[in-house]
Amino acid sequence: MAVTGFLTDSTLCIGCKACEVACKEWNDVPDDGFVWSGLSYDNTIALGHSTYRHVKFVERTPQTGCGGNASERMTWEFSSDVCKHCENAGCLEACPTGSIVRTEFGSVFVQPDICNGCGYCVVACPFGVVDRRPDDGRAFKCTFCYDRQKAGAEPACAKACPTGSILFGPLDELEAAGERRIAQLHAAGMSDATIWNPKETSVGGTHAFFLVRGDPRSYNLPPNPQVPATLLKQSWSAAGVAAAAMTAVSLLAFAWGAGSKQGKRIR
Amino acid sequence: MKSRIPDASTEGRIEEIREQAALGRLDAKGIRPPGAPFPEANAEDGYYGLPLLKAPVWTWEVPLYFFVGGAAGASSVVAIAAQVAGGSRALVREARWIAAIGAAASGPLLVLDLGRPERFLNMLRVFKPQSPMSVGAWTLTVFAASASAAVLADVIGLRRIGDAAAFAAALSGLGMATYTGVLIGATVIPVWAKHARSLPIHFGASGLASAVAVLTLRGHEDRALNTLGLVAAAFETYMGIEIEGANDLESEPLRHGPTGMTIRAGGFFSGPLSLALRLLGMKSRRARRAAAASALLGSLITRIAWIEAGKASVRDLRPAMR
Amino acid sequence: MAENHPVGFQWVIEAREKNGAKIIHVDPRFNRTSAMSDFWLPLRAGSDIVFLGAMIHYTLSNERYFRDYVVPYTNAATILRKDFQDTEDLGGLFSGWDPEKKQYDGKTWLYEGAEPKSGGAQPGMREEGGGHGKDRGGEGQDLHEPHRDPTLEHPRCIFQVLKRHFARYTPEMVEQSCGIPRERFLEVADIFTSASGREKTGAICYAVGWTQHSSGVQIIRAASILQLLLGNIGRPGGGIMALRGHASIQGSTDIPTLYDILPGYLPMPSQDDDSLAKWIKTHQSPKGWWFNIDKYIVSLLKAYYGEAATPQNEFGFNWLPKLTGDHSHFGYWLDMADGKLEGLFVMGQNPAVGAPNAKLERKALAKLKWLVVRDLVEIETATFWLDSPEIATGELRTEDIDTEVFLFPAASHVEKAGTFTNTQRLLQWREQAVEPPGDARSELHFMVHLGRLLQEKATDAPRDAGLRGLTWDYPCHGPIEEPDPEAVLREIHGWRIVSSRSGGGDAPHPASGHPLPASGAKDLTSNGAGTSQTEAGVLAEKHQSKSLREVSASDPSSLDALSLARALAPQRGERVAEGRVRGPATPIPTATPIPTTAPIKNFSELKNDGSTACGCWIYSGVFDGENKANGRAPKGKYGHGWGYAWPLDRRILYNRASAAPDGTPWSERKKLVWWDESKGEWTGDDIADFTKGKRPDAKGSTDNGGDDALPGDAPFIMHPDGVGWLYVPSGLKDGPLPAHYEPLESNQRNELYPQQVTNPAADRKERPDNVYATSPDARFPYVLTTYRLTEHHTSGAMSRTLSHLAELQPELFAEISPELAEEVGVRNGDCVIVATARGEIEARALVTARMPSLDVQGQRIHQVGLPYHWGGRGLVKGDVVNDLLAISEEPNVRIMESKALTCSVRRSEPIVAPLE
Ligand SMILES: Nc1nc2c(c(=O)[nH]1)N[C@H]1C(S)=C(S)[C@@H](COP(=O)(O)OP(=O)(O)OC[C@H]3O[C@@H](n4cnc5c(=O)[nH]c(N)nc54)[C@H](O)[C@@H]3O)O[C@H]1N2
Ligand SMILES: Nc1nc2c(c(=O)[nH]1)N[C@H]1C(S)=C(S)[C@@H](COP(=O)(O)OP(=O)(O)OC[C@H]3O[C@@H](n4cnc5c(=O)[nH]c(N)nc54)[C@H](O)[C@@H]3O)O[C@H]1N2
Ligand code: SF4
Ligand code: SF4
Ligand code: SF4
Ligand code: SF4
Ligand code: SF4
Ligand SMILES: [Mo]
Secondary structure, rough: OOEEEEEEHHOOOOOOOOOHHHHHHHOOOOOOOOOOOOOOOOOOOEEEEEEEEEEEEOOOOOOOOOOOOOOOOEEEEEEEEEOOOOOOOHHHHHHOOOOOOEEEOHHHHOOOOOOOOOOOOOOOOOOOOOOOOOOOOOOOOOOHHHHHHHOOOOOOHHHOOOOOOOOEEEEHHHHHHHHHHHHHHHOOOOOOEEEOOOOOOOOEEEOOEEEEEOHHHHOOOOOOOOOHHHHHHHHHHHHHHHHHHHHHHHHHHHHHHHHHOOOEEEE | OOOOOOOOOHHHHHHHHHHHHHHOOOOOOOOOOOOOOOOOOOOOOOOOOOOOOOOOOOHHHHHHHHHHHHHEEEHHHHHHHHHHOOOHHHEEEEEHHHHHHHHHHHHHHHHHHHHHHHHHHHHHOOOOOOHHHHHHHHHHHHHHHHHHHHHHHHHHOOHHHHHHHHHHHHHHHHHHHHHHHHHHHHOOOHHHHOOOHHHHHHHHHHHHHHHHHHHHHOOOHHHHHHHHHHHHHHHHHHHHHHHHHHHHHHHHHHHHHHHHHHHHHHHHHHHHHHHHHHHOOOOHHHHHHHHHHHHHHHHHHHHHHHHHEEEEEOOHHHHHHO | OOOOOOHHHHHHHHHHHEEEEOOOEEEOOOOHHHOOOOOOEEEOOOOOOHHHHHHHHHHHHOOOHHHHHHHEEEEEHEEEEEOOHHHHHHHHOOOOEEEEOEEHHHHHHOOOOOEEOOOOOOOOOOOOOOOOOOOOOOOOOOOOOOOEOOOOOOOHHHHHHHHHHHOOOOHHHHHHOOOHHHHHHHHHHHHHOOOOOOOOOOEEEEEEHHEEEEEOOHHHHHHHHHHHHHOOOOOOOOOOOOOOOOOOOHHHOOOOOOOOOOEEEEOOEEOOOOOOHHHHHHHHOOHHHHHHHHHHHHHHHHHHHHHHHHOOOOOHHOOOOEEEEOOOOOHHHHHOOOOOOOOEEEEOOOOHOOOOOHHHHHHHHOOOOEEEEOOOOOOOOOOOOOOOOOOHHHHHHHOOOOEEEEEEOOOOHHOOOOOEEEEOOOEEOOOOOOOOOOOOOOOHHHHHHHHHHHHHHHOOOOHHHHHHHHHOOOOOOOOOOOEEHHHHHHHHHHHEEEEEEEEOOOOOOOHOOOOOOOHHHHHHHHHHHOOOOOHHHHHHHHHHHHHHHHHHHHHHHHHOHHHHHHHHHHHHHOOOOOOOOOOOOOOOOOOEEEEEEOOOOOOOHOOOOOOOOOOOHHHOOOOOOOOOOOEEEEEEEOOEEEEEEEEEEOOOOHHHHHEEOOOOOOOOOOOOOEOOOOOOOEEEEOOOOOOOOOOOOOOOOOOOOOHOOOOOOOOOOOOOOEEEEOOOOOOOOOOOOOOOOOOOOOOOOOOOOOOOOOOOEEOOOOOOOOOOOOOOOOOEEEEEEEOOOOOOOOOOOOOOOOHHHHHOOOEEEEOOOHHHHHHOOOOOEEEEEEEOOEEEEEEEEEEOOOOEEEOOOOEEEEEEEEEEOOOOOOOOOOOOOOOOOOOEOOOOOOOOOOOEEEEEEEEEOOOOOOOO
């Protein structure tokens, strides 16, 4: 099975949220609350236990004469966010039940019949993706439409995307396509177009990566995400030190107490 | 005509934004003062300053578990140390009992916190060394089994087996007392991750202090207990100083806001106050008991504070965006 | 377009990405479409004609027009009458204005040499007719050869008239009136007008941002002028795309839910049309395709009334209801408000939220005796008596309302089969995916069974004759007796009635399919003495149409049923075996005759003698052998084989214009259809929207009317002169050329015609419950415009009720600029009250620079934008924006002005409900 991925190209995204809705339809995801945010046209706000696709609306002051496709100025960019399906996935490593697995498509999948809702994946995802659904108790995130992919279909979000902003396909092909697209955009004068894919970090790259204009940070795409695993060594060493110290101190304390004149008891 | 009556559910977020705006703290970038009211996303503030990371979903059971499990684990260590290094027999027995009871309480606490408690056994489907939660689950299992075996064997008079079990309990108890530091340290929560190195020691010391405190309150007067309490309190004092001195972004929740206050409170009870009382306790039984109470309280507050600090930590986007 | 036609917008993106097309977006606010465009020009709502007029002016004055196209393919060279006077001459009015009647007499607008049709019929000018039932192109004038000056120099030729008319639509005027800086305008004008000529084309897409104005039709007219000048009509990559609304809203104009047309754009008869012959005379065009209108109406009547439609009774023409006045939505709704209506069916509409002056509309419902609502959900319209804002305010009291409300659950589009006709005129068949739940039924089910019940109740009274005569035996199947929608499509496609058999009752209904290769067909063929069936038909058709016209023309007074019947009878005798078709010469058989039918290929086989039936002539061809709407195998560049585009699967209308007059493509790059000399026919990537065998150098026949009268280089076959109309000589009620008028509510001067601020022909419908602000009005200093959001659908009935959509835009908001926010002391997220002369509503303020303030006429003007999707029911609720709007009527199509009015904005303290 080929490793598949998503290249989400914000220069092609019209912010229609069809991906969000298609995902919810296909995966039967409940609503996320009917709360108006006041933040551009984004009332979804973030990925979460009941949002696997989230279209961000990165808004700047527009200028008469310049549309959003004008190379000199980015004005209103839309970018459809999703679980990154990390090469080194914090959630997967953290999951104590083995509920989170890597599928034959290279995606990171939470098995709903295994997850016991321990919540540990939540604090292990460097992108704030997976979350526990309060009324259900289990953790949820993008499934990468494992069921659809199994059946040879593309994910619902990619299928619904009218403009091809969500490109789905074999990961290596997508990476090449991303390079070509960047070259094309740069040639068209859109020098602020970049690809965000944190390959150099401990995440080791993502299977869902993004083409955006401007600084990826304004899309909440972190420049330097780290998987918790990088901390394991130091933390376990510290635990070892602590354990050793505890043992030593306890032994010493009793040994000293036992050997002292006052005997074992004070007073 | 006003047909729409906003209520708490629709007003929630907007009220939050308003409050922050009123305080001049623009955690949520939805609101700017008039004149510049338009929210903009930019590199500095990220996506409208909205948090990237998800807050821990854990509720009260988890800090309580940290507390109980830590005390129980440390207790089993104390028990074996006392046994090996000449502590009183009563103390050894009681420490074993504390470990066993603590272990027995830990399980349910952990299960209760699960979103799907009925699936707690799934924790033992796999063993994943790279997952502190998995390591912890197995540790707790071994600990609970050995700590209870230790007391049970004692009761039916199988001393050998009891001792062996106690040894196993102490080994796993070391894990119990410290792994929770790794558990939260090796995460993406900035304030926890920043302290991944010190948290296991911090929690270990805190566990030891509470184990000792319980034994003290149970009336054990072994001198070693006060010594241990003293050492733990000294370390906790040191931790407090270190936290106060940390001026990195990640540690802000430890020093500011409600979580800062809680951390401080926890630190005060388990650090300086305990230390002072333990010092006095070299002479005074009362002071020792007070120190024990203070340490227990401090230990519990500390765990709660750290969990809450973790939740506060995700609200600050900046660390994640560097 | 990205907002409301996101799926269609993918092609715009594709053009941008693959062909480097430049996208220009002209919209008061920066929306999702602007975000995908190369240029965004914010303009003051309601100033589009200034903008487009200036584009036309730019095209003319910089010689950007495509002369080789303009001269032969448009009426630029046509010379106008001497007595025509322009708005430039009369200060904002055209000649012919009658201030008493408040309407134009369009006589002086005709071409030179033309006289109004004998009998003075000017159907386009009729009070009761709307724009859909308007002039068919030649209705205004009698047949004649227009006077032309191909040099375009004649001072009264349309080209010169255009130049003068648009002379003051300058970039400076754009700056003054639209608020678009001059340089920005010039930049865009240069780019757009360069998409012209042999190698290049440009397209214009519009929707209700242009139509919902008091001069809406003229805005589209202005765009048409521009596109004709640039040679962008009938060519690949060109055109003016009306982006239509609901899934089959195109279908619902083709087979109309409108009051003023019958299927296939046949005008609804008015009370003046007391006979079929008179109707035909009024609406038949001497030249061009509308010459065939008699065949279409007779075939339609045959489809309606079947055997009961006979030449003696003019095929039941007088059973059709007649227009007696303005029966548009607003017309009858105001009547309703005045208590003149007893009952109402509301099917697939939610006027309590979606219609302007919604308060008036809701209150009018309380005047009804009964109301039937068929909908997917319990909409605000169905519960006006229970929880409307008027109940809350006490204006209506439930116990005082006598209206009996029947709410019927409707099957949704996935629960029934049928077609959608999309924006591109493409009929696409939809299979039923699931059974409708519970009592939900399709519209077809409801109408067929309702019709059946009504027919059962029909009495012998003369007024019930039509009801009795209606062919209403659609085959129904299954446990719920669901009518077969394909049977309806077959009826729409039409058939030939080849014989009548005495009724045993075993012959299938024509609509039920498998038309029998009846003996009649054989008779006909053998009778034709060697000529094939179709040939015979065509011959007879020609002969017959001509004679009918001759009869009509020779003696108008004799145009009663009998003379019509007489006129038809001999020809029928000539070509059809005696006794096969009922006519005056044939005694009516005693046994009930049952027609057997033979298939037709398409509307070219329709006849005016009652031997064919067709439910909608433009769709005829869709069931040629098989259900072509169900085609799922697209081939070629234009996707033939997927669905069926009317007429005759032509994908681009008027595509004869894609070739030069000599029949060769304008260029290799832009070729579409062309003349193939070897085959002697038009060929190409599309099916030619032209008579297949008509040579490019063919001369128009002088003795034949209709299409034959048009030459081989006249692409606009629907028009009597065969050319595209830069200037509309008849058919529009507010002038032959677009002129800028301010919206009915405006705080701005009319910079172009200071004496004539608003469209004189627009109907304000002003009354105490439908009041207007004055122009200017200090109480309402801001411009208000309303629109849609991608996340919701129109009245919100289908989106506020679904969590997946409702959560995406949970609250009504008003988009205001940071400047306006500061002026009224409002912060983002505050609640504001937006008020107009009609009422006020509450909304969140979404403060955004995407809704810019503009410099207009030396003033800073602020615009307020409101999406209008909220109402009192559903998962998310909000005030009804349409309470702010007035009911007003654009003169031609009677649409309201929802895109430009005036309002005020103030801060409101949110009332927070006490926590329980
Ligand atoms: N998602 C979604 N899609 C829909 C619908 C829906 O409700 N939701 N409705 C369907 C229907 S019924 C229809 S009719 C179509 C309508 O489709 P559109 O015409 O696209 O609908 P609107 O959003 O009402 O108006 C379009 C734009 O006109 C702008 N505008 C306002 N005033 C003016 C003006 O004076 N001049 C100019 N140039 N622009 C102006 C508005 O800012 C808005 O961006 O959409 C159809 N598609
Ligand atoms: N202020 C302002 N007002 C406007 C506009 C604007 O731009 N500004 N735009 C105008 C325009 S263009 C339009 S089209 C109107 C739309 O206004 P409406 O037509 O009144 O609104 P919809 O919500 O589209 O109503 C369609 C109804 O049909 C129901 N429905 C859906 N499918 C079926 C079916 O198969 N059978 C039956 N029986 N019912 C079905 C839906 O549940 C819904 O209640 O609004 C107009 N009003
Ligand atoms: S983005 Fe988060 S949830 Fe998704 S695979 Fe990576 S770590 Fe797991
Ligand atoms: S919540 Fe579920 S998926 Fe997440 S770590 Fe725990 S068991 Fe694994
Ligand atoms: S891949 Fe599937 S689950 Fe993931 S966002 Fe797309 S539709 Fe949703
Ligand atoms: S469906 Fe495609 S175009 Fe629409 S918001 Fe999602 S990514 Fe963007
Ligand atoms: S709702 Fe249907 S008609 Fe409208 S854009 Fe989407 S696919 Fe097209
Ligand atoms: Mo519409």
